[in-house]
Amino acid sequence: MPLTNKQEVYTNEFTRSQKLMEDRFGIFIHWGLYSVAARHEWVQKLENISNDEYKKYFKHFDPDLYNPILWAKAASNAGMKFFCVTAKHHDGFCLWNTDTTDYKSTNTPWGKDVLTPMVEAFRSEGLRTGIYYSLIDWHHPDFVIDSVHPLSNHPERNRLNAKRDQMRYIKYMHQQVRELLTRYAPIDLLFFDYSYPKKLTASSHTEDVWVGKGRLDWDSDNLLRLVREIAPQAAVNDRLDIDDLQNGWDFRTPEQYEPRSWLEFKGQRVPWITCFTFSGSWGYHRDETTWKSVEQLIQSIINTVSKGGSVLLNVGPTGRGEFDERALDRLSGIGKWMKQHSRSIHGCTAAPNNLMPPQNCVYTYNPKINRLYVHIYSWPNIHLHLDGLSERIEYAQLLHDSSEIKIGLTDWYKAQISSQEKLAKSTVTLSLPIQRPNVSVPVIELFLK
Incomplete structure (x- = not known):
């Protein structure tokens, strides 16, 4: 009998995200002119670079080593099941041959559409298609x-804004979204980024000098209506500033952190996809040194799935169109682990609330095949005690090599333990090998009755 887990099935309004929630693991790709600058995707804002000065990156965007087939294979080999690429980031540069602007890859020295072959390559590897689109431009x-905006501190900001018409920009933006949804159909995931409405200061409750944008500035209601009309199957993220709108989003998007529990909205568990980077930058950053280890990344994936979430792990390709050696090293390490342990990730979710894993362990659970997975972060000495699972386990094995793990205690150990402490009747004990398996995170697969 499968273990029960309350609120396991989403209501109809969240069914678009179901496949992404089952896939659990995808690749995020941030690529554009900022990859040539090679020092953060927000370099234009961080250094207050004007559009005229930023043109030098447009003039030198020539990714002569670009081979999206290699990207797609690297992602597939890492166990990733969907991808999401920045068709346009905040700098406004477009990776596809759009009819709406000349600020696109086909007008750079490279002279080609980079998005179309990328979509084709990833689809050929069986990954679902995701498009990131910046609301900002x-x-x-x-x-x-x-x-x-990079010109936020410009002394003549008001004069410059007097000539600008946000409504014209909205029309342009909606036209681009329509173009993407039509040309690259079917789209599985649409990632809008992002809303930042004007806020009030905590002290005076009066308007601050900080100026943002939100729902009205994007005409979010009609933008979502456009998406639902053209791509009704696409799962849309939660950054349009329309939380109150029925079916206004399909999944939550925590960024660069691991939530402590399954995310909820109005008391209901909801789909969520956390996105995070190998290091401190989304775009290629030549000098960034805060790269996470393979073990850290694998544990983040496990921790996310154990709370009902999915992961978008980001790669920032270089200006020449390659995944750099640091990214490939991490993807290869993750792939080596996923080759033997993907059953504990794909199709899995949180274990029922009444099951508490042992110390330094994390559970994931696959309700379709009724198997529980014990991810062991710190290898114990001989025994692993599992509370609440007595009489529920049919068979146990190490996942990486399918070697049996014995259930229960020998008479000698029973005597030793009973003389010092009393194990609950609901507790079952696994007898482990002394030597820790030589994998990034050992996993025990429990076949449940």
Whole structure:
């Protein structure tokens, strides 16, 4: 009998995200002109670079080593099941041959559409298609300068804004989204980024000088209506500033952190996909040194799935169009582990609330095949005690090599333990090998009755 887990099935309004929740693991790709600068995807804002000065990256965007087939194979080999690429980031540069602007890859020295072959390559590897689209556009002449704009501190900001018409920008943006949804159908995931409404200061409750943008600035209601009309199957993220709108989003998107529990909205568990980077930058950053280890990344994936979430792990390709050696090293390490342990990730979710894993262990559970997975972060000495699972386990094995793990205690150990402490009747004990398996995170697969 499968273990019960309350609120396991989403209501109808969240069914678009179901497949992404079962896939659990995907790749995020941030690639654009900022990859040439090679020092953060927000370099234009961080260094207050004007559009005229930023043109040098447009003039030198020539990814002569670009081979999306290699990207797709690297992602597939890492166990990733969906991808999401920045068709347009905040700098406004477009990776596809759009009809809406000349600020696109086909007009760079590279002279080609980079998005179309990428989509084709990833689909050929069986990955679902995701498109990231920035609501922000620092290049567009009608995008009103606000507090996240590179010209936010310009002394003539008001004069510059007098010539700008946000409504014209909205029309342009909606046209681009329509173009993407039509040309690259079917789209499985749409990642809008992002809303930052004007806030009030905590002290005076009066308007701060900080100026943002939200629902009205994107015409989010009609933008979502457009998406639902053209791509009704696409799962849309939660960054349009329309939380109150029925079916206004399909999944939550925590960024660069691991939630402590399954995310909820109005008391109901909801789908969520956390996105995080190998290091401190989304775009290629040559000098970034805060790279996570393979073990850290694998544990983050496990921790996310154990709380009912999915993962978008980001790669920032270089200006020449390659995944750099640091990224490939991490993807290879994750892939080596996933080859033997993907059963504990794909199709899995949180274990029932009444099951508490042992110390330094994390559970995931596959309700379709009724198997529980014990991810062991710190290898114990001989015994692993599992509370609440007595009489529920039919068979146990190490997942990486299918070697049997014995259930129960020998008479000698029973005597030793009973003389010092009393194990609950609901507790079952696994007898482990002394030597820790030579894998990043050992996993025990429990076949349940």
